Amino acid sequence: MSETPESKVIDLKGLQIACQSCGLHELCLPMGIHPDEMDRLDTIIKRRRPLHRNDFLYHSGDTLTSLYAVRSGSIKTYSLTGEGEEQIIGFHLPGELLGLDAIHDGGHHCSARALETTSICEIPFEDLESLAQEIPGLQHQLFRLMSKELQSDEHFMLVLGKKTSEERLSNFLISLSTRFSQRGFSGTEFNLSMSRNDIANYLGLAVETVSRLFTRFQNAGLIQVNRKLIAIKNLEGLNELAGAKCKKVDKSIVLR
């Protein structure tokens, strides 16, 4: 707050970067709204001090006050089953919005936790809503973002409902690869900020299964694994695996 013109470019801590100069604005809220409207959006957005690994962004049960956009780093969101087990709902990369699912009843049903050092833009929801009331492009972009999340949730439901462990993991790797390259990072070599446990949890598999799959994928020449570092060697092959339950023959040739 109390923004001066300079503070809209870079503040003293190097964090106060305006939406206009943020490399992520094509993925994030400002997309498709006019530069002068972007200024107005800028004035409601707060930049916070970065989160460290395992810090909470919000807890399940908190009332919704703000939406959050990841600027750098990554966040996992998860809810708890009746027995207190975590179920990871999603991993959030730079440019992605969190908290949309809390609008319905004004409270978070998931917890959000940093997987690594992560910086965040905080967007007070009431302010955002009134701004969206005045800026048609912003309302539209909010609808689009929520719709996109619905779409990807639906895709994921398909993965969980119909896909084998191999298909799930290849889907996951492809999704990361795509998202990283959209954000200007390498899509063929990246670090997994989440543990094997988190991956397994997210994909509805056992850790051991994921571990075995990584070695199998590596032996098949699809990827190169070095602890958290993943290099994708054969995206074609991964894509085939991700989609195709058909040619069982091919799969067994490739993977054993």
Added chain:
Amino acid sequence: MSETPESKVIDLKGLQIACQSCGLHELCLPMGIHPDEMDRLDTIIKRRRPLHRNDFLYHSGDTLTSLYAVRSGSIKTYSLTGEGEEQIIGFHLPGELLGLDAIHDGGHHCSARALETTSICEIPFEDLESLAQEIPGLQHQLFRLMSKELQSDEHFMLVLGKKTSEERLSNFLISLSTRFSQRGFSGTEFNLSMSRNDIANYLGLAVETVSRLFTRFQNAGLIQVNRKLIAIKNLEGLNELAGAKCKKVDKSIVLR
């Protein structure tokens, strides 16, 4: 269109019922907006001739022109896997909105098909969007509805990722029961408009598994099954089954 005051109550075919007098308006779009604003909403909503069993409301690939609200009957939405298998995304009961996932890129990625004779309100999306720009309560309600869908998708991801077949089916039955009673129907006795195949598909199980579960649930006194007709005899018990993976002992006692 060309609505006269009378046509807002009941038209000649008995279909042209205004939102104000629709028993579903508490679940549907109009919720929380003022009566005079409701009139404006009314003028953009079109009532269509009912769909019959297996009729399509829209196909995957169609461009988004309208959102749809179910007035009576039921609709299933599904997408296709790479190999052309159906994956059912959801079942839609009266008062529920369809098509929100198409806003993102203006095209449907699912097909929507009537499970029985079904009447529908059609809401041209562009009109709705401009109206939401003028009526804050409507914008808010749209955000809320989309958020609610995100929330329930997340819950379903948890079901698919962590739950056994028993837990999945009991969750499903409870969800139907709850939704029916919210809509003023009986929550303890209802007809399944979808086939066993559809249920199995939706829950990520084989038909045979679902069939076996129905008989097991019946033998355990939880429900009474008569073809499509379901009577819930022990909601407590179902609830326990739906949540609890803990007490394996109890389960085996109840269900074998």
Added chain:
DNA sequence: CGCTGCTTTGAACAACTTCAACTTCTGTGG
């Protein structure tokens, strides 16, 4: 009446999980 499509039931099989042991990594304190 005899289809056809949906549902149910049984038995064999496969995929993934669980359990258990071992290895590798990480970070903390001496």
Added chain:
DNA sequence: CCACAGAAGTTGAAGTTGTTCAAAGCAGCG
């Protein structure tokens, strides 16, 4: 800087849950 404890990851073998395959039962319909 090393040693050590705990966490995270890998690997093998046994066990389960749910699938697949096959066949029979049932309702609806021309």
